[in-house]
Amino acid sequence: MIDELEVTRPTGGRWQRRDVLCIVAGVVALALVVGAASTVSVPVNSDLGLVAVLPYPFWIGVLILNIAFFVALRGDADGPARRLVMMSLLVVFVLVLFGTPIFVTDIPRGEVAFRHLGVSDALSQVGVDPDIDAYFNWPGFFALLATMLAATGLDPVTVALWAPVVNVGLWLTAVGAATRFLTSDPRRRWLVLWLFCLGNWQDQDYLSPQAFGFFLYLVLIALLVGPLAARPAPFRGFRRADLAEWWRGRAPADDRPGHRVGALVVALLLIVVICASHQLTPFMMLVAITALTLSGRVWPSRLPLIAGIVLVLWLVYPASPYLVGHPPLEDAGLGAAITSNVVDRVSGTPGHVVVVQLRVLLTIVLWSLAAAGAVRDWRRGRLDLRVILLAFSPVLIFPVQMYGGEMLIRVSLFALPFIALQACSILLPTEGSARPSSRATGALVLTCFLLAALTVTGRFGNAQYDVxxxxxxxxxxxxxxxxxxxxxxxxxxxxxxxxxxxxxxxxxxxxxxxxxxxxxxxxxxxxxxxxxxxxxxxxxxxxxxxxxxxxxxxxxxxxxxxxxxxxxxxxxxxxxxxxxxxxxxxxxxxxx
Amino acid sequence: MSGVSRLTAALGLAAVVLSVATVIGLPAPLQAVAAITVLVLLPGQALTRLTQVTDVALGAVLVLAIGLGALTFVSTAMFYLALWSWQACVVTMGVITVLACIVRARQEVAW
Incomplete structure (x- = not known):
C-alpha cells in the first residue's frame, strides 16, 4: 500500500511559548491589516491600485505575519510548529492577501462576478439555451451556483464578495492534499502553500467557472499522484523493446484494488464536471493527465483516452452551437499568442505599466527559483519528474488559443502549485527535513515580504477600475x-x-x-x-x-x-x- | 462480521431530516447551513467513505470535491432535462446520500 508520505512529527505534546506567540502575532497582523484596509476610501484614485493607498500598518501586518510564519516553519529539531499554528497563520494570510478588498468595501471587485451571478439567475429562469452565449454551452458551474443560491437563500452579492477567500481556501486544501504525495518534508509542505498564495497574482479566484474548475483540477491531480499513481520500472532506453518492457513493468503505487477503483470513479466524475463547467480547464486537465500517464506515473493507462472522449463529446454535442461560430484553433499561433498575452498588455499609463511589469517580475522570480530548485534536486538525484511535468504541461496550451489575451495568466496559475513546490527545493536546506538556520529564516522572511508586496501590487493593481x-x-x-x-x-x-x-x-x-x-x-x-x-x-x-x-x-x-x-x-x-x-x-x- | 456503524446511520438519518427541513424552509442562517450540509457535505462525506480513502487530507478535500461535483452533475442534468428546481436538487442529493449510506452499510455488515 502507498501512500501519503508520512509526516514524522508528533501532533500531540505541550504547547510551546513560540506557538502561542505565533498565533498572537497572526491575530495582531490581521487586526493591523483590517484596520488599515478599512481606512481606504473608494473609488481608488491611483493607477497603481490599492498598493498606493494602503497605509503603512498594512505592511507592518504583512511583515509580522511573514515573521510569525517562518518562525513557526523553522520550529525546532522535530519539525515545524504544530499543525494548528501553521493552519491558523495560513488562514490569516489568505484573509490578508485575498480578503483585503472585503475590508475596504462590501461590493465585489470586478465586473465578471456580477455577470456570473446574472448568468446563474438567467439559467434558473430560462434553462439551458446554448444560443444565448458561451456560458450556456458550459453551464455546469452556473447550475451549481443557481442551486446553491436558491437553496441557501444567501445574498448573491455577499457570496461573490467572499468568493476569492473561499476559492483560495479550496485550492489550498487541494494543493495540500496533492503535496502529501509529492514530498515527505513537512516544512516543504507548508512552504509550498505559502508560496502558492504569494504567487497568486492572477486574480482568477472570483466567483467563476475557472476558479471552480481549477479546484477540481487540483483534486484530480491529487488523485493521480496519490491513489492512482504508478511506480515506473527502471528506464533502459528508447528502443521499442525497452519502451515496451518499461511500460509493462509499471506497478500500481496503491496495492488495494478497491481503493484504486474508488479513486478512478471519483476521477471520472471530476473529468465530466470539469468538461461541463469551463472551456479551458478540460484542455489543461487533458494535457496534465496525458503527460503523467506517458511518463509511466499513472496506473490507469486509458485515462487520457477517456478524458479526451468526454471532452470531445462535450464539444460536439452540448457546446456545438458555440463552436460553430468559434472554431477552437481559429486564433492559434505562437506569434499571435505573444502579441495578445504580452505585448498588448504592457501598455497604458505609467502606473499601470509598472503594475503589469511587476506581475511579470513576480512570475519570473518564482519560475527562476523553481528552475534553481530543479537544478539542485537534479544534482542530488532527487528531481521528481511528476512535479516538472505538472509545472510545464500547461505551457503547451499557450500557443493553441489566445483566450482573450488571458492565456499566459491561466498558464501561470495552473503551473503555480508545482512551481511553488519546486521553488521550495532552493529555499529550504538541502538535507531532507533539516531546520533552516536563523540567517536563512531571516532571508526567507525578507524574500516573502517582498513577494507579498509584489502580489498585492499585481492583484489589486486595477483597483481604480475594478473596485x-x-x-x-x-x-x-x-x-x-x-x-x-x-x-x-x-x-x-x-x-x-x-x-x-x-x-x-x-x-x-x-x-x-x-x-x-x-x-x-x-x-x-x-x-x-x-x-x-x-x-x-x-x-x-x-x-x-x-x-x-x-x-x-x-x-x-x-x-x-x-x-x-x-x-x-x-x-x-x-x-x-x-x-x-x-x-x-x-x-x-x-x-x- | 459486525453491524452498521453509527456514523453511517447518522449520515443517512441526517440526510433525510435535513432534506425535509431544507425543503420546508428554516430561518435565514439555519437555512444556509442546512442547505450546504445536505447539498454538499453529507453526500460528499457519504460518497467519500465508499472510496476507502485513508489519508485525512485527501479525504477532507474529496468530501468537498465529490459533494460539489455531484451537485454540479445533478443540477446540470436537471437543467438539460428541464426538470430543475432547487427542491428537486435537495431531494436528489438526499437520496444519493441515503443510497451511499446503504451501500456502505452493506459493506460494513459484510466486513
Missing amino acids: FADSEVAAMDAVEEMAPPDSAIISAAHPTPWREDAYLDHQYRTIEDLCRQDLTPATCAPTVYEYARRNAQGAYLVLMKSAEASLVIQGDTTTPDFAEMERWLRTQEGVQLSFRNAHVRVYEVVPE
Whole structure:
C-alpha cells in the first residue's frame, strides 16, 4: 500500500511559548491589516491600485505575519510548529492577501462576478439555451451556483464578495492534499502553500467557472499522484523493446484494488464536471493527465483516452452551437499568442505599466527559483519528474488559443502549485527535513515580504477600475430599473457592475467594443450615437468613473478625449441626462 | 462480521431530516447551513467513505470535491432535462446520500 508520505512529527505534546506567540502575532497582523484596509476610501484614485493607498500598518501586518510564519516553519529539531499554528497563520494570510478588498468595501471587485451571478439567475429562469452565449454551452458551474443560491437563500452579492477567500481556501486544501504525495518534508509542505498564495497574482479566484474548475483540477491531480499513481520500472532506453518492457513493468503505487477503483470513479466524475463547467480547464486537465500517464506515473493507462472522449463529446454535442461560430484553433499561433498575452498588455499609463511589469517580475522570480530548485534536486538525484511535468504541461496550451489575451495568466496559475513546490527545493536546506538556520529564516522572511508586496501590487493593481463605489452600483441598479426591456445599456468599458439580475433583459454594450480600436471622439462618438439611436427600444448611456478609468489607464483614450466625447454626445438630438450622482452620469437616448 | 456503524446511520438519518427541513424552509442562517450540509457535505462525506480513502487530507478535500461535483452533475442534468428546481436538487442529493449510506452499510455488515 502507498501512500501519503508520512509526516514524522508528533501532533500531540505541550504547547510551546513560540506557538502561542505565533498565533498572537497572526491575530495582531490581521487586526493591523483590517484596520488599515478599512481606512481606504473608494473609488481608488491611483493607477497603481490599492498598493498606493494602503497605509503603512498594512505592511507592518504583512511583515509580522511573514515573521510569525517562518518562525513557526523553522520550529525546532522535530519539525515545524504544530499543525494548528501553521493552519491558523495560513488562514490569516489568505484573509490578508485575498480578503483585503472585503475590508475596504462590501461590493465585489470586478465586473465578471456580477455577470456570473446574472448568468446563474438567467439559467434558473430560462434553462439551458446554448444560443444565448458561451456560458450556456458550459453551464455546469452556473447550475451549481443557481442551486446553491436558491437553496441557501444567501445574498448573491455577499457570496461573490467572499468568493476569492473561499476559492483560495479550496485550492489550498487541494494543493495540500496533492503535496502529501509529492514530498515527505513537512516544512516543504507548508512552504509550498505559502508560496502558492504569494504567487497568486492572477486574480482568477472570483466567483467563476475557472476558479471552480481549477479546484477540481487540483483534486484530480491529487488523485493521480496519490491513489492512482504508478511506480515506473527502471528506464533502459528508447528502443521499442525497452519502451515496451518499461511500460509493462509499471506497478500500481496503491496495492488495494478497491481503493484504486474508488479513486478512478471519483476521477471520472471530476473529468465530466470539469468538461461541463469551463472551456479551458478540460484542455489543461487533458494535457496534465496525458503527460503523467506517458511518463509511466499513472496506473490507469486509458485515462487520457477517456478524458479526451468526454471532452470531445462535450464539444460536439452540448457546446456545438458555440463552436460553430468559434472554431477552437481559429486564433492559434505562437506569434499571435505573444502579441495578445504580452505585448498588448504592457501598455497604458505609467502606473499601470509598472503594475503589469511587476506581475511579470513576480512570475519570473518564482519560475527562476523553481528552475534553481530543479537544478539542485537534479544534482542530488532527487528531481521528481511528476512535479516538472505538472509545472510545464500547461505551457503547451499557450500557443493553441489566445483566450482573450488571458492565456499566459491561466498558464501561470495552473503551473503555480508545482512551481511553488519546486521553488521550495532552493529555499529550504538541502538535507531532507533539516531546520533552516536563523540567517536563512531571516532571508526567507525578507524574500516573502517582498513577494507579498509584489502580489498585492499585481492583484489589486486595477483597483481604480475594478473596485466599485456604492454610487456606481446604485446608479446601475437605477438604470436597469428604468430601462425598458430590450433597450440598450451602454457603458464606457467592461468594468461595470451590471447584469447580475437582468442578464437577458437588455442589450449590454460598451463603448470600447462598439468603437473597437479607435476611441477618438471624432470617430467613436458618432458610432455610439448611431447605435443608441437605432435601437427600437432606446438606449441608456452610462458613464461611470471606474469604467472611464479603465480606458484611460489601459491607454485606450485620455481624460480630455473622453470628456470631449461626452460633450459631443450630450448635445445631440434625443439625448438627455436622466440620472446623475457623484461618480456616474446616465444619458437616455430616445430612438429615431 | 459486525453491524452498521453509527456514523453511517447518522449520515443517512441526517440526510433525510435535513432534506425535509431544507425543503420546508428554516430561518435565514439555519437555512444556509442546512442547505450546504445536505447539498454538499453529507453526500460528499457519504460518497467519500465508499472510496476507502485513508489519508485525512485527501479525504477532507474529496468530501468537498465529490459533494460539489455531484451537485454540479445533478443540477446540470436537471437543467438539460428541464426538470430543475432547487427542491428537486435537495431531494436528489438526499437520496444519493441515503443510497451511499446503504451501500456502505452493506459493506460494513459484510466486513
